[in-house]
Amino acid sequence: MSISSLLALRIGGWIAWEKLSGYRAKYISDVPQSAETMTPRWLTAVLCNGVPGAEVVSVKTTGGSDGTTARRAISLTYNAAGMAAGMPAKLFTKCTPHFRSRLQQAAITKPPCEVGFYNEIRQELVIEATDALFAAYEPRSGRTVMIFHDIAAKGVRFLDIFDYVTRDMAEQMVRTMAGYHGKMWRDPRLTNGHYPWLRSVLAYQRLLNDALPYEARSYVGMQRAHPHFPAELAARPNDVWRAHMRSVEICCDPTVPQTLIHWDVHIGNWYLTADGKMGLTDWNMNSGNWATDYSYAIVTALTPQDRAAWERDLLALYLEELKAKGVIDVPRFDDAWLAYRQQMFHALFYWTFPLGIGSLQPRMQLPEISLRNVERSGQAIVELDSMAAVGF
Template identity: 25%
Template sequence: MKQNILVHRPTDLSRRWAQGIVNHYAADAKVSDISIQSVSVGTSTRLRVLVNHDAPHIVPLRWFVKTPSLAIKSRIITALPRLLHKEVHFYQSLSKASPVKLPHILAAQTRCCHGSTLVMTDLAESGFTPGQPDDALSIHQARQVIKQLARFHAHYWNNRQLLQTHRWLSGFNNRAEHYMGNLLAVPLMKQGLKLAVNLVPINLHKPALHYAANRHRITQSLATGPQTLVHHDCHPGNLFWQDEQPGFLDWQLVRMGEGIGDVAYFLATSLKPDCRRAHEAELLNLYRESLTKHGVEEIDDKNLYQRYRAHLSYAFEAMIVTLAVGGMMERSSNIELIKRTSAAVYDHDSLVALSVGS
C-alpha cells in the first residue's frame, strides 16, 4: 500500500484516511463516515473505529487501529527500541508463513522518525473473542496454547537465516531495548516492589534487586539455548479465541530467543497458581512432545525444566516493571499478574537460583 496511513493522534482518523485503505481492496467503494468507538492507551494507543462504506462484503466495517502511545512515560519506554515498528515488520514480512492464527491486517506502515501505524479487522468482526490480561485460563485452554507455541517455535527452530533476512529482528532496535532495560532495571525494580507492597513475598525482594543489578548478565544467560522466533509477551491479554482455538496478538516484542521462555511467561501469567502447580509438569511434557511431533529432536527433560525455571524470572520482572512505569496495563490486571508471577518464581526459587549463579 503506497498511501501514507501513519496516524499520530485520534483526530488523524479522517474519512479521507479510511478511503485510501478501503480503495486498496475495493477501488470504487465510497466511505461515508468514520467514527471512533473507543480509545485505550497503554504501551500503544489502541482505537476501535467504525468505518461506514458501501463495500462491506469486501472490507470490514469495524477496524482496530494501533499507533504509538499517547502516554508520555509509555511512549518513552517504547519509542527508542521502536517496538511498534517491529510489530509492523512482523506482520509485513513473517505473518503469511506463520503456522499460528493471527489477526487480519488491513494496512501497516512504519517510517523512521515518523512512527508506525497498524490497521486490522476488529476481532469481533471476524467472530473472535479477545482475551483480557487477567483472564485465568482453563487447563484445556492452556493445552491449546502450549501446542500452538510448540508449533510456532518448531517452525523457526534454529533458523539462522532469519536474522540475516529480517534485520529488524536485531540491530539498533534490540540494542536500544537491552540498553534501556539494563539502565532502568534497578530503579524500576525498586519502585515496582515499593508499589506492590505485600503482593511480593518479602524474601523475594533481595534476589529481585540482585536480578535487576545483574540483568545484563542474566538476560545473556537466558538466550544461550536453541534459538527460534518467540513472542516474548504471551499473557492472556495478547490472545484471542475462536472455537476454543487460540490466536496471538501484539508482536511488539517479537525476537529470536528460547522457546521455553514463551512457555514460562505464558504459564506464569495465564494460570492461577494452584492450577499451574497441578498441571505444570504435564504442560511442559506436552510442549516437549509437541516440539518432537513437529520435527525438533533431542529435547532433554531435565534441561527443559531448568531453563523453564530460569525464564520465569523475566515474567516476574515484566509485571513489576509494568507497575513501576504505570499506564501500560490496567492496574487491577497488573496486580493479579504480579500475584501469579510472584508465586511462580517463589515456587521454583527462580530468582534465588539466578542470584546463586552470579
C-alpha cells in the same frame, strides 16, 4: 542513562507540528497519528487497493482505550463498489498520538518490530493470531499505525488475568507457542540480518535498561508491590535483578536453539474465539530461546495451584508439539525443565516495572493486574527455586 532530551524534543516537535498544521495522512506512504484523524481518502488508499472502484465514504471511531498505544475501534462505510466487494466495515486500530506513549515506544524501538512481524513473518505462521490489514511506522516522527479486523465484533473475547484459564485453554496456548517457535526454530534469518528490525531478547532488555531506566524503576516497583512481592525475594532485590539479567543471557546463549520470541505472552494478550480457540495478539518480536515465552505464558495465565499441578504435563505436551512440527533437536525433558525454571524472571520484572513507573511515563497497565502477575511469577520463582537455577 534515560530517554534522551534530543529524542523528546524531536517527538514533541512532530506532535506539535501535526496539531498546528492540521496534518492528515493522504497517501498510502503516509502514516496517520491517530484513528480520529484517519480520512476516507487515506483509508481508500490502504484498504481498497486492488478493488476496482471501491472507496471509503466515511469513518468514525466507536470506542477504545489508551495504554502503550491508543487502541480504537472504527466503523467504515463504502461506496457501492466497496459494498459489493464485501469490504470490511468494522476494524480495530493501534496508533501513537500521545507524547508520552509515542516517546517511550520510539525510545525502545518497539513499533518497527510489531510492524515488521505483520508485514514479513505473520503469513508464514499457521496459528490462531491477529493479522494486520495494514501496518506502517514513520521513524522520524514516531507515528505508528496498524489496522486489523475487529475480531471482537465476531464474538472473540479478550482475556485478562482475572479470567480462569482451563486445562484445555492452557494446552491450546502451549500448542500455539510450539506453532510459531517450531516454525522459526533455528531459522538463520533471525540472526543473519534478514530482518533488520529484529533484535535478540538480550539486546532488547539492555535497551530497556538504558532508555527507561528499567532497573531503577523496577526497584521502586518491588517496594510498591508489597505485600504481593515474595518476602524471600524482597530481602535480596539486587540479587533478584542480577538473576533476571543472567536468565536473559542464558536465553540468548548461541549454543541453545534460538527462535522467534513474542516476549509479552501474558494472558491479556490472548483471546478466545467463538468456537473455543485460543489466539495471540500484540506481537512484540525478538529472538531468543523458547523458554522465555513459554515460562512467561504459563506462570501468568494459570493460578499457582493449577500451574503446580499441570506444569510438567504441559511442558511434555509442548515438547511433543515441537517434534510434530518437525523440530529435530527437541530438548530433553530435564533440560527443558531447567530452562523453564530459569526463565521465570522476565515475567516478574515485566510486571514489577509498570508498578514503579515515574510521572512522565505512560501507565501501561492497571495496578491490580500488575500485582496479580507479580504475585504469580514471584511465587513460581520461589517454588521452583529459580534463583538457584541461574546460579544465585
